[in-house]
Amino acid sequence: MKSSLLAYLCVVLPVSVIAQSADTPAPPALPKAPEPVESILRLQLFLDSKLFGPGKVDGRPGEFTTKALKRYQKANGMPETEIDAHSLDLSSIAELYTTYAIRPEDLKFIGEVPGKPSLQSKKKYLPYDSLLEFLTERFHTSPELIEYLNRPTKMSALKPGDSLKVPNVVEPFQIELLEPVPSIPEAPEFANRVLKIDTKEKLLGLHEGEKLLASLPITPGSGHLATPPGTWKIVGIAQMPTFRWDAGVLNYGVRTSNFYELPIGPNNPVGVMWIGLSKPGIGIHGTNQPQTIGRSASHGCMRTANWDVIRLSKMITKGLPVIIEGPKPTPRPVVVAKKEAAKPATPTANPPPPPAKKWFQFWKK
DSSP: OHHHHHHHHHHHSOHHHHHHHHHSOOOOOOOSTTSOOHHHHHHHHHHHHTTBOOSSOSSOOOHHHHHHHHHHHHHTTOOOOOGGGOOOOOTTOOOSEEEEEOOGGGGGGBOOOOSSHHHHTTSSOOOBSSHHHHHHHHTTOOHHHHHHHTTTOOGGGOOTTOEEEEEOOSSOOOGGGOOOBSSOOOOGGGTTEEEEEETTTTEEEEEETTEEEEEEEOBOBOGGGOOOOEEEEEEEEEESOOEEEEHHHHHHSOOOSOEEEEOOSTTSTTTTEEEEESSTTOEEEOOSOGGGTTTSOBSSSEEOOHHHHHHHGGGOOTTOEEEEESOOOOOOOOOOOOOOOOOOOOOOSSOOOOOOOOOOOOOOO
């Protein structure tokens, strides 16, 4: 492979360039995951504090850290660069890490989370399934980083009084401050703002005139369930919503009588916030799987991390235009049953019995 590459370079590039390239030291390799790169972690903490979301704050380079950096640079009149070439003043991030002591009251938000909607619907609250998940969301990070920073502590054995090293995010996510609010009051001071969503880039931007105020990574729908492009409006914002789990809506966009009402909580499928649009059934919402943002498809809505959507909700209002750009949903293939060729009748002494009735059930997760 190396000899083939060298032959290609010899054909395309001058010898002087090849010699110069050979003398240039290779960039240092990244430490083995999940060990953080502190320069990247500092940049992520800065961008996260400005609501130019890099995704999870874990000290590792990635698609959304790069996109957040370039969007922040452009919004502030700076030339766009790669991560290793930026000139941002990050002095506001004095410390990369802080400590968090687990409190007895934190245990109120920890509990069992059944896997099936039919069982989830019987609970009054869908909590975090562990203290590790609680800490991961609170500090906008990954479970792997918390485990790395606190090795050899066993995350499964955490208890009140334990202190852990965590990323020093400027605004930790505080689930204990969130109460159910079916309809957040309108904020007239935000009426001139616009949400613009690029489902191909998997980014949401909040604009006021020509100014980009915030940028967040999202997971949109795709394929048959692609997020519908168009210009819509926010028709309502609910904090700590319940969720109507309907297989027909999720898979085909058709409301059925076969559904389960799932209770509030951080592990609700739409997380802690629902921003409904004028397109029925479509909204911007939180998630119970922040580690998958931008990396897996939704059922047509746009989901983002709970720590991002709760901050976004304080910057928008009902009636705000939402402009969605991206591919349209692909049509579902039409299945046409083939007719069998008619067979000649065969005389028989007794007529055949009538066919047995078939009964079908909806498939449930």
